[in-house]
């Protein structure tokens with residue numbers, strides 16, 4: 001079919017040099033979060049996409065706590081939204097990624113953290129895997145699709161968000177402003193080594209604080225030791241069985257106690273102790289129910305110890321997300337993926353959370369998470385992405401995108 005050939009021609013237009021070059025440039029624009037500072041990377045992508053003829057919008061995020069400060073002009077945090085217009089006959093395809101990275105951490109790196117160096121068949125630096133390579137591949141796919149001149153029945157959106165690594169600030173703002181109205185399908189370029197993910201775990205971060213009463217360290221019976229009380233809370237948490245059904249792709253719910261701090265001096269009875277919890281939930285489990293179960297466990301402890309006082313504070317709350325691997329758009333993506341890679345991938349689950357936890361509950365659209373980065377290199381020193389995977393991702397996005405825009409399959 002002539003049409004099939006035209007789509008393959010679009011794939012041939014993918015330039016490895018451009019995909020590598022853009023990824024490297026993005027790595028050199030430091031955007032570690034906190035504090036974020038995604039604006040420079042957003043502008044850089046915006047210039048590229050504007051030159052390609054897309055409508056580009058840079059959405060500033062205020063510096064205020066609510067993310068809507070009056071001082072938005074001076075903010076260096078921003079989300080990018082770019083639109084390639086289609087015929088308006090079908091819902092949009094959304095290529096989505098994030099601009100921020102985690103901080104570099106304390107370990108020594110073999111190359112400068114934001115070198116963007118191209119060596120040994122890889123692009124090196126913070127964000128190379130998670131996920132500036134995903135954005136580099138997506139922009140190259142947008143270019144190949146646009147310049148191929150193939151018919152587009154719907155819009156192609158490219159979003160590059162701020163704040164995914166902390167609170168999905170940018171994704172929430174896109175949803176709040178209604179800028180993603182009626183999308184048909186999301187492709188999220190987070191690191192999967194080009195595997196296909198259709199489900200991700202929920203994330204619930206909590207801070208627990210026990211409150212006691214200080215006394216001189218030589219007279220501990222006059223105080224209430226908050227660290228000792230926290231010991232009881234930790235034991236109760238370890239014994240806690242959070243009700244859930246293990247998920248075929250996600251497995252079971254997990255609970256990790258990640259940090260602890262308390263006390264000021266060896267000779268003072270501590271009046272405060274704090275821990276933080278990282279709970280990863282699965283489909284069918286509500287984060288509210290987890291909080292209620294933890295509060296009930298604390299109440300039970302209080303039944304046997306009236307001096308035990310503990311507060312629970314919510315830090316991060318993302319729901320688990322899944323779409324059917326049988327959804328028509330997912331199947332269409334998988335078929336294009338198999339044509340490019342000659343691999344038949346099974347749908348997988350991810351234990352990490354992405355902007356999908358904001359986009360999918362809000363839009364009910366199907367999605368895949370598929371990106372060139374290596375999951376094992378995300379959030380680690382000496383981060384890199386393999387150029388072979390990066391170029392493969394750009395080709396997958398191009399073919400899958402061209403197919404979708406030529407005629408989105410019906411049914412979710």
Ligand SMILES: [Zn+2]
Pocket residue numbers: 098130131164190191
């Ligand atoms: Zn990421």
